[in-house]
Amino acid sequence: MMSLNSSIFLQNKAGISSSSSPFSGRQRGSAPSVPSSLRVVAVNSNRDRNGSVLMESTLKDVKDGAASVIDVDSKSTVAPGGAHDVYGEDAATEEQVVTPWFVSVASGYSLLRDPHHNKGLAFSEKREDVQVKKLMHIIRQYQVPLQKYMAMMDLQERNEKLFYKLLIDNVEEMLPIVYTPTVGEACQKYGSIFSRPQGLYISLKEKGSIHEVLRNWPEKNIQVIVVTDGERILGLGDLGCQGMGIPVGKLALYTALGGVRPSACLPVTIDVGTNNENLLNDEFYIGLRQRRATGQEYAELMHEFMSAVKQTYGEKVLVQFEDFANHNAFDLLAKYSATHLVFNDDIQGTASVVLAGLVAALKVVGGTLADHRFLFLGAGEAGTGIAELIALEMSKQTNMPVEEARKKIWLVDSKGLIVSSRRESLQHFKKPWAHEHEPIKTLLDAVNDIKPTVLIGTSGVGRTFTKEVVEAMASFNEKPIILSLSNPTSQSECTAEEAYTWSQGRAIFASGSPFAPVEYEGKTFVPGQANNAYIFPGFGLGVIMSGAIRVHDDMLLAAAEALAAQVTQENFEKGLIYPPFKNIRQISADIAAKVAAKAYELGLATRLPPPKDLVKYAESCMYSPAYRSYR
Numbered sequence: 108m109m110s111l112n113s114s115i116f117l118q119n120k121a122g123i124s125s126s127s128s129p130f131s132g133r134q135r136g137s138a139p140s141v142p143s144s145l146r147v148v149a150v151n152s153n154r155d156r157n158g159s160v161l162m163e164s165t166l167k168d169v170k171d172g173a174a175s176v177i178d179v180d181s182k183s184t185v186a187p188g189g190a191h192d193v194y195g196e197d198a199a200t201e202e203q204v205v206t207p208w209f210v211s212v213a214s215g216y217s218l219l220r221d222p223h224h225n226k227g228l229a230f231s232e233k234r235e236d237v238q239v240k241k242l243m244h245i246i247r248q249y250q251v252p253l254q255k256y257m258a259m260m261d262l263q264e265r266n267e268k269l270f271y272k273l274l275i276d277n278v279e280e281m282l283p284i285v286y287t288p289t290v291g292e293a294c295q296k297y298g299s300i301f302s303r304p305q306g307l308y309i310s311l312k313e314k315g316s317i318h319e320v321l322r323n324w325p326e327k328n329i330q331v332i333v334v335t336d337g338e339r340i341l342g343l344g345d346l347g348c349q350g351m352g353i354p355v356g357k358l359a360l361y362t363a364l365g366g367v368r369p370s371a372c373l374p375v376t377i378d379v380g381t382n383n384e385n386l387l388n389d390e391f392y393i394g395l396r397q398r399r400a401t402g403q404e405y406a407e408l409m410h411e412f413m414s415a416v417k418q419t420y421g422e423k424v425l426v427q428f429e430d431f432a433n434h435n436a437f438d439l440l441a442k443y444s445a446t447h448l449v450f451n452d453d454i455q456g457t458a459s460v461v462l463a464g465l466v467a468a469l470k471v472v473g474g475t476l477a478d479h480r481f482l483f484l485g486a487g488e489a490g491t492g493i494a495e496l497i498a499l500e501m502s503k504q505t506n507m508p509v510e511e512a513r514k515k516i517w518l519v520d521s522k523g524l525i526v527s528s529r530r531e532s533l534q535h536f537k538k539p540w541a542h543e544h545e546p547i548k549t550l551l552d553a554v555n556d557i558k559p560t561v562l563i564g565t566s567g568v569g570r571t572f573t574k575e576v577v578e579a580m581a582s583f584n585e586k587p588i589i590l591s592l593s594n595p596t597s598q599s600e601c602t603a604e605e606a607y608t609w610s611q612g613r614a615i616f617a618s619g620s621p622f623a624p625v626e627y628e629g630k631t632f633v634p635g636q637a638n639n640a641y642i643f644p645g646f647g648l649g650v651i652m653s654g655a656i657r658v659h660d661d662m663l664l665a666a667a668e669a670l671a672a673q674v675t676q677e678n679f680e681k682g683l684i685y686p687p688f689k690n691i692r693q694i695s696a697d698i699a700a701k702v703a704a705k706a707y708e709l710g711l712a713t714r715l716p717p718p719k720d721l722v723k724y725a726e727s728c729m730y731s732p733a734y735r736s737y738r
C-alpha cells in the first residue's frame with residue numbers, strides 16, 4: 108500500500124546533484140539551519156537597498172494548497188557562530204519589517220498533489236517502469252495526437268518524474284507529441300485546451316513590476332529561460348500568448364534530451380498583444396486583446412524583462428529567444444549578446460543543426476563545403492542564420508574571407524532571388540546575401556539558373572518544393588541534398604515521399620518535422636529530422652556546466668561538429684544524415700562537452716578549474732527522473 112505520511116528530506120529539487128555540480132541547488136556547506144527532515148514552505152529572503160528583508164514568496168504562493176516548496180536561498184547569511192540567519196531576521200533592526208514564516212512537512216495528501224514529488228501508485232514499491240508501460244498503453248490508445256499531447260501535459264502536472272521517464276524512454280515516439288508537429292496544433296488550440304498555466308506570462312500590464320513577477324515564480328535557481336512573444340510560432344504565424352506551448356515544449360526537451368533539471372527551467376511568454384484577427388475575436392483567447400505593441404513600448408518591456416532576469420537570476424542564466432518575428436529577433440540577439448548570456452534557437456541553434464547535417468552529408472556526396480552551391484527558399488531567421496554559419500565554417504576551412512564564402516550561398520525570399528539591385532529595400536540581415544545577379548522571381552528559375560547542390564527550405568510555406576523543383580535538382584545532381592526545414596509538417600516545403608519519388612530515390616533528405624520511412628522501388632529510405640532539438644539541449648548543458656558567460660559562434664561550430672561526428676555508416680546506409688533520437692542523451696553529453704571545451708578555450712567559461720573529462724562531467728550533471736526514496 109502507498110504510504111501517506113512520507114516526509115521529504117530537505118535537498119535540492121533534483122535531489123541528485125553533488126555539491127560540486129553546477130546543477131546543485133546550493134552548496135553543501137551552506138545548508139540552512141532548519142531540521143533536515145523538513146522542507147521549507149515558501150520562504151526566501153533578500154535585502155532591499157535599505158537593508159530591509161524582502162520575502163521572495165509567502166505561503167499564498169503555494170500552488171493549489173500543495174506543499175510546493177522552495178529551497179532556502181543559497182545566498183543566506185551565515186552568522187559568525189555558525190548559525191544561519193536564513194531569513195535575515197537576526198540581522199534586521201527592530202524598526203525593520205520582517206515577514207513571519209514557518210516550516211512544514213510535505214506529506215500525505217499534499218505530497219501526492221506535488222508534481223515534483225508525487226510517485227502515484229509507486230510510493231511503496233519501485234514501480235516506475237510499470238507505470239511507464241501502463242501510461243504508454245493508455246497514450247497509444249488515443250488516435251488523435253492532440254489527445255496524446257494533453258495526456259502528456261496532464262502527466263507533467265501530476266507526476267513530473269514519470270513524465271520525464273516516459274519521454275526519455277520513448278523519445279522517438281513521444282517527441283512528435285510534445286514537440287513539432289503536435290505542439291503547433293496545441294498552440295493553435297491553446298485557448299480551448301488550456302487548463303493551468305505552465306509558464307510565466309509577462310504582459311504589458313506588468314510593465315514596471317517584472318522583477319516582482321519573476322520573484323513570484325516558485326523556483327529560485329533558474330538556469331535556462333526560453334522566452335517567446337508568440338509572433339512567429341513555427342510556420343504558423345502570430346499566435347499571441349498561445350505560443351506558450353513552445354517554451355514549455357522546448358524546456359521539456361532541455362530536461363529530457365539535455366538533462367537540465369526541470370526546476371531550473373523557466374518558460375516565459377511576453378504578451379504584447381497579437382495581430383491575429385481570429386485570436387482577437389476569439390472569446391476563449393487568453394492573452395491581451397489588443398494589437399501588438401511595437402517600437403519603444405516593445406523595446407522598453409523587453410529591456411525591463413532582460414534586466415529583471417539578470418537581477419533575479421544572475422549573470423549566468425541562459426536566455427533562449429524562441430519564435431520571435433525576424434523584425435525583433437535579430438535586434439534582440441544583437442542588443443543582448445553584449446550584456447547577457449543569450450542564444451536565439453531559430454537563428455543559431457538551427458544553423459548549428461543544419462551545418463551538422465551538411466558536414467555529415469558531405470561524407471556521402473563528397474567534396475568540401477566550398478565545393479558546393481547552396482540555395483535557400485526563405486531568407487529570415489533560419490535561412491540567413493544557417494547561411495552565415497555555413498559561410499563562417501567555409502571561411503575557416505579554406506581561409507577565404509567570409510565575404511567570399513557568402514558568394515556560394517543564394518537566398519530567395521517572397522519577392523524572388525536576393526540580388527544587389529534589391530539591396531536598398533532589403534532588411535539588414537538580408538543585405539550580405541545581395542549578390543550581383545539579374546533579378547529572378549521564382550524558385551524554379553533560381554534553381555535552374557544557380558544549379559545548387561543543396562536546397563534548403565526555410566520559408567514557413569508548405570509544398571513550395573514542387574515536382575519541377577525537385578526534378579530540376581535531381582537533373583544536375585547525382586545526390587541532391589534537399590532539406591525541408593519548415594515546421595510543423597503542414598508547412599514542410601515537401602514531404603519525404605515527394606523528395607524521394609521525384610528524385611528517383613537519389614535525394615538526401617531531412618525535414619524539420621518528422622516523416623515516416625518511405626518505400627521507393629523496393630528500398631526503404633529513413634528521412635532524418637533536421638531540427639534544432641538536436642542542438643539546443645546539449646548546447647545549453649555545455650553552457651551551463653562550464654559557467655559560460657557568453658555564447659560565441661565557435662561554440663555553435665563545435666556543437667555542429669559534435670553532432671556530425673555521431674552519424675554512423677549504418678545511419679548513412681538508411682539515408683540518414685543525423686543520428687537517431689534514441690541516443691540523444693549521449694549525443695547531448697558529447698555536444699555539451701565540445702561546447703564547454705570551446706567556452707574554456709575562448710576564456711568564456713567561469714567554472715574553474717575545468718573538469719578533466721568533460722563528457723563524463725556532462726553525464727554526471729544530467730538530471731535523471733528516477734524516483735527517490737522518502738523518509
Ligand SMILES: NC(=O)C1=CN([C@@H]2O[C@H](COP(=O)(O)OP(=O)(O)OC[C@H]3O[C@@H](n4cnc5c(N)ncnc54)[C@H](OP(=O)(O)O)[C@@H]3O)[C@@H](O)[C@H]2O)C=CC1
Nearest residue numbers: 341342485486487488489520521566567593594619638639
Ligand atoms: N527545423 C528547424 O529546426 C527549424 C525550422 N524553422 C522553420 O523555418 C520556417 C521559417 O522560420 P524563420 O526563418 O524564423 O521565419 P522568418 O519569418 O524569419 O523567415 C521566413 C522567410 O521566408 C520567406 N517566405 C515566406 N513566404 C515565402 C514564399 N512563398 N516564397 C519564398 N519565400 C517566402 C520570407 O520572405 P520575406 O522576407 O520576403 O517576407 C522570409 O524571408 C518556419 O516554418 C519555422 O518553423 C525555424 C527554425 C528551426
Ligand SMILES: CC(=O)C(=O)O
Nearest residue numbers: 341430452453594639
Ligand atoms: C524548430 C523551431 O525552433 C521552429 O520551427 O521554430
Ligand SMILES: [Mg+2]
Nearest residue numbers: 429430452453
Ligand atoms: Mg523556433
